[in-house]
Amino acid sequence: MRARTQFLVVATSFSFAFAGTASGQGAFRTLTIEDAVNEAIQKNLGLLAERASLTVAEAGLITARLRPNPVLSGGANSLDWLGTGFDELNGAGPPEYAIRVDVPFERAHKRELRSEVAESVKRIAEAQFAEAVRRLRLDVTLASIDVLEAKARLQLARDNLQTLERLVQLNERRLTSGAIPALEVTRSRVAMLQYRGSVKTAELALNEARLKLLPLVGRRADEPPVDIEDRLGIPPAEAGPDLAGLLQFARTTRPDLQALRREQARTQADLRLQVAEGKVDYTLGAEYRRQQGINGRGNLFGLFFSVPLPVFNRNQGEIARAEAEGGKSTLSVAALEAQIAGEVESAYQEFESSRQLLGDIERDLLTPTAAARIGTTYVYQAGATSLVDVLDAQRAFNETMETYYTAQAAYRRAEARLALVVGKDVGP
Numbered sequence: 001m002r003a004r005t006q007f008l009v010v011a012t013s014f015s016f017a018f019a020g021t022a023s024g025q026g027a028f029r030t031l032t033i034e035d036a037v038n039e040a041i042q043k044n045l046g047l048l049a050e051r052a053s054l055t056v057a058e059a060g061l062i063t064a065r066l067r068p069n070p071v072l073s074g075g076a077n078s079l080d081w082l083g084t085g086f087d088e089l090n091g092a093g094p095p096e097y098a099i100r101v102d103v104p105f106e107r108a109h110k111r112e113l114r115s116e117v118a119e120s121v122k123r124i125a126e127a128q129f130a131e132a133v134r135r136l137r138l139d140v141t142l143a144s145i146d147v148l149e150a151k152a153r154l155q156l157a158r159d160n161l162q163t164l165e166r167l168v169q170l171n172e173r174r175l176t177s178g179a180i181p182a183l184e185v186t187r188s189r190v191a192m193l194q195y196r197g198s199v200k201t202a203e204l205a206l207n208e209a210r211l212k213l214l215p216l217v218g219r220r221a222d223e224p225p226v227d228i229e230d231r232l233g234i235p236p237a238e239a240g241p242d243l244a245g246l247l248q249f250a251r252t253t254r255p256d257l258q259a260l261r262r263e264q265a266r267t268q269a270d271l272r273l274q275v276a277e278g279k280v281d282y283t284l285g286a287e288y289r290r291q292q293g294i295n296g297r298g299n300l301f302g303l304f305f306s307v308p309l310p311v312f313n314r315n316q317g318e319i320a321r322a323e324a325e326g327g328k329s330t331l332s333v334a335a336l337e338a339q340i341a342g343e344v345e346s347a348y349q350e351f352e353s354s355r356q357l358l359g360d361i362e363r364d365l366l367t368p369t370a371a372a373r374i375g376t377t378y379v380y381q382a383g384a385t386s387l388v389d390v391l392d393a394q395r396a397f398n399e400t401m402e403t404y405y406t407a408q409a410a411y412r413r414a415e416a417r418l419a420l421v422v423g424k425d426v427g428p
Helices: 002-010 033-043 045-064 110-176 182-213 243-253 255-277 316-364 366-381 387-422
Strands: 029-031 071-077 096-105 226-228 282-292 297-306
Touching: 029 033, 033 045, 033 110, 033 226, 045 110, 096 297, 110 182, 110 226, 110 255, 110 366, 110 387, 182 226, 182 387, 243 255, 243 316, 243 387, 255 316, 316 366, 316 387, 366 387
Parallel strands: 029 226
Antiparallel strands: 071 096, 096 282, 282 297
């Protein structure tokens, strides 16, 4: 932090303001990184589609809790539609009219087991939605950092251009007084034009970064584009987080791992359901029958009981499928746990490397490079050095600042990726 303070004091001619140009700035809707993340969670189309899966899971839970419907049937038998003529001599008939109700009774707690499976599906959908939010948060954060880095590079290019423009003006005055040859002015103008091209390139990169952010935050083409107004550079942590603690936290809270563990629980519940489905269900029925014959009329009542005979189908295939899915989910959980350990280790190493690099640049490079640039320019104005030395100092300063912005952005990205793989913020 001391090196950064010294740098800000020495390089007073350089601005760290990353705001856009005055022309067109009002056309943008300015957001912070956190604002962009929140807007993406509310409006991102992909996330909205993922949120709909929660409603689908709720509907499945309603279906699972329903009981089987009773069956109502009616019938009419021995009707004299062919003109036989029912009488006392032929003894045919009599016509019969019947109404029957059959009620199925499920055994082995099938309804409760279906509800358990549907509840597991709902919990899986919730974990998958949390995983989608987690990944969207990373994508928006990285895209926002890209915008901030592009704005910083554009501001650097503009400041470099202004420096060279002042240098050209100085050389034109010195040429008028006969202090330098015309070639010196030409060389300074060439250098200025090169930096003008750098400004155009930086503007294009900024526009591309802003366009990349648009679909992530759910902005339509007819809506105002967004711009990120936030700090690119944040103070790096004095020390890295505890790797063992990060691993333990990731294994506990990662939503993708929770989704697989809930899938494992679902397969176990599904296995219990399929075993229960192999148990036969009973059907009880009751019937009212009305007879209207020549010899008299009668009202009859009947009871019925039916059960399928499990001779061939005892749900063997579905039971085998559920068992296989259970074994697969167990392996998937183990594989993801190993993958998470590797992701946390890799993201931690990236975070530590970028943190140390950013600290080294702030401590060792910023102040000497800025001082060399200002000192060389001052000496050149006094006529004690050459234009080549000024351009070399300017180039060294430009490369150092580009490296610095790259390191700042890399540190922010590494911090965001580590937060993604762990499942919590790891910043200072």
